[in-house]
Amino acid sequence: xxxxxxxxxxxxxxxxxxxxxxxxxxxxxxxxxxxxxxxxxxxxxxxxxxxxxxxxxxxxxxxxxxxxxxxxxxxxxxxxxxxxxxxxxxxxxxxxxxxxxxxxxxxxxxxxxxxxxxxxxxxxxxxxxxxxxxxxxxxxxxxxxxxxxxxxxxxxxxxxxxxxxxxxxxxxxxxxxxxxxxxxxxxxxxxxxxxxxxxxxxxxxxxxxxxxxxxxxxxxxxxxxxxxxxxxxxxxxxxxxxx
Numbered sequence: 001x002x003x004x005x006x007x008x009x010x011x012x013x014x015x016x017x018x019x020x021x022x023x024x025x026x027x028x029x030x031x032x033x034x035x036x037x038x039x040x041x042x043x044x045x046x047x048x049x050x051x052x053x054x055x056x057x058x059x060x061x062x063x064x065x066x067x068x069x070x071x072x073x074x075x076x077x078x079x080x081x082x083x084x085x086x087x088x089x090x091x092x093x094x095x096x097x098x099x100x101x102x103x104x105x106x107x108x109x110x111x112x113x114x115x116x117x118x119x120x121x122x123x124x125x126x127x128x129x130x131x132x133x134x135x136x137x138x139x140x141x142x143x144x145x146x147x148x149x150x151x152x153x154x155x156x157x158x159x160x161x162x163x164x165x166x167x168x169x170x171x172x173x174x175x176x177x178x179x180x181x182x183x184x185x186x187x188x189x190x191x192x193x194x195x196x197x198x199x200x201x202x203x204x205x206x207x208x209x210x211x212x213x214x215x216x217x218x219x220x221x222x223x224x225x226x227x228x229x230x231x232x233x234x235x236x237x238x239x240x241x242x243x
Contacts, residue, residue: 040196055122059088074098124151146221147176189240196237
């Protein structure tokens, strides 16, 4: 099976580190959240692990950890998009990284399997924001009114796919209902620790929609901060430990 409309991109995974990737239409492009996740996981582990990357896209997360010697026999990865699965397989092959990439929704491809580390890079922003953003070009984004639907489902299922002492890494964006996501995470895990944060200005494409964004903020669906005349958003990465 061929990858239609494939193209090449380069993605920085750290200072003086760059990965060349194959991607295609409908495959999520790695971004600043991806970089923050990579750094958070690298800072949190110091030996090779059995790894599952949910919503793998191009496979860049698994590759970045493999190239640092932080994965065991193979990287496990999955994505709902068949195009993403094919791109990931090609990218793992390019770098000689042993990998098993499956197609399917959330944890469905990994029934009964457990891992040392699970990384979730599946989107969690309010649907109203996703609809007006430039980030999901052809990529499904069915996250619910306040952006928590997919993330909460993953958090609730994650403990069943971790070994004792396993770690679950996930991002939280302020363009979603942060309070609900963290409440569920605290209910499902014995320990929850923030391991990364990055503030960023609201993109120009979204500034045109400030009335909608302020309405979502007032309803509690998202969080906005205004500093020195700028609207600021943030991304945080959390590490949850199996209870």
